[in-house]
Amino acid sequence: MSDYQHPYRDAEFVLEQLVGFDALCEAAGLEGINMELANTVVEEAGKLGSGVLAPLNQDGDEKGATINAQGVQQTPGFKEAYQQMTEGGWLSLNAPEEFGGQGLPKVLSTAVNEIWHSANMAFALCPLLSQGAIEALAHHGSDDLKNTYLPKLISGEWTGTMNLTEPDAGSDLAAVKSKAVPDGDAYRISGTKIFITWGDHQMTENIIHLVLARLPDAPAGVKGISLFIVPKFLLDDNGQTTTERNTASALSLEHKLGIHGSPTCVMEFESSLGYLVGEPHQGLKYMFTMMNDARQGVGVQGLSVSERAYQLARQYAKDRIQGTLRDGSRIAIIEHPDVRRMLMTIKSTTEAMRALAFMASAELDRARLVGGDDAAAHMARAELYTPIVKGWCTELSVELTSLAVQIHGGMGFIEETGAAQHYRDARILPIYEGTTAIQALDLIGRKTLSNGGAVLDGLLAEMDATAASARNATVLPEAALAQFDAALATARQSRDFILANARVDAHLLGSAAVNFMMQMGYVTGGWLMVQSAEKAKALLDAGQGDPEFLQAKLVTARFFCEHMMPRHQAHATALLAGSESIMGLTNEQF
The missing domain is CATH 2.40.110.20 (Butyryl-CoA Dehydrogenase, subunit A; domain 2)
Structure with missing residues (x-):
């Protein structure tokens, strides 16, 4: 389907209110780079995404790439779309200026990448891989290799x-x-x-x-x-x-x-x-520069395909007439509470995913562009976020795109509606660039156990401060904030259990890792949704912004806290059960 429209307002809200884009650019000494420019970039990228890339998405699915004696032949129309992208300079956004890049913050590039992957994920994989190659060469290549290869990779030639x-x-x-x-x-x-x-x-x-x-x-x-x-x-x-x-x-x-x-x-x-x-x-060390860049990028793909699936399901729910009221009038299925439950699950979770992906990119900008005494701390935070962005966002993308199929009912199982494509496309995301288990082991091992949980402690302390300020400002109902408090408590309980038992139980890390990662995904996503609610309420109280959009932010934050964040408890309970039953059967008993 080609009726994709990028959710400008939410991207701009996250950039301005959560990331603090203007302050980031000022600290980095980027003159002339501000929210006004960011808004223009996002909106122009949205035009290319919706007008050029999205109409080719179903063609790519149905026709695909082929191979003959002359090599691989891309889907018809892809080459012309790629040329439009390169002519617009879109591939050079955050590349080094000395090699022809624009030197813009990575977080802005992440906002644009969401558009490409929502519009046409299969197509957008091509520039995503190029961006990773640019990262690896820029960090590890000799001057000769950089001068030879970077300018034409950055230009898209x-x-x-x-x-x-x-x-x-x-x-x-x-x-x-x-x-x-x-x-x-x-x-x-x-x-x-x-x-x-x-x-x-x-x-x-x-x-x-x-x-x-x-x-x-x-x-x-x-x-x-x-x-x-x-x-x-x-x-x-x-x-x-x-x-x-x-x-x-x-x-x-x-x-x-x-x-x-x-x-x-x-x-x-x-x-x-x-x-x-x-x-x-x-080589492995160098390739990890490319892979870590790609892992955040794949997390953005999880967000992107979920957003695209949501838009299709939302429109279908508004158009599909099914059900009768007592007065005999017919209603669209968006009036049905369970359809709303599914739509709210997708909508609120994509907002949490967007906030997390943007914040992770911004931490890289603070480490690399701003630098200074806090650079190491910002890089450590970015590294902590990376496996959550990749693992949590991609696992959820499979669930959310499946819900989008469910909203379509039987028509979701029919290829012509387009819902099934998003579900099929999403399924690779928890696999490539390191499976979910690999991301989870990275989070529990290198990013938590190796530093005694210090980096995670810093994040949880910030979450405590948000919980206190949100309660003081009566941002959300007490029941919603109580879920956030409970999530913070179980996060600390899980961390302490891991630190205490990892060296005693040889199987603990492998057994607990995925539950720990998913738990931290819901806790971190919830934290950012509570922050979003706090920012939205402040704008409403000041009479600023679009009231309808800001009121919706309060509702999606509440929904996430009440309906999604409670999942942290199930993951924590399974984690605390340890490895005994997981490892209990012999190979022959399976």
């Missing part, structure tokens, strides 16, 4: 890919077998990579692959992996694309449940010419 997974090396990258043999100043890369998003297409003159491989003298395991640039077409001495193909090609396309418009390739590298990024044997 070239696209980037990430080549990690192999047939025998999925999440366990220690098993990577691809080889890199020195050849003068370059290397020859050989190996097979699978699940490579947008690994080939005809939309740009070149594709730049970032590939993990092992040097001949590499130590075993993850400490022996290096990162290489492998272009699809070779470059001349001036860094320009030639017509000479490198020996890197797509062997086949995967047949997938969803995101059919995004070609997922099996890539073959046969003594392909490549160039080392950074130091030998540091």
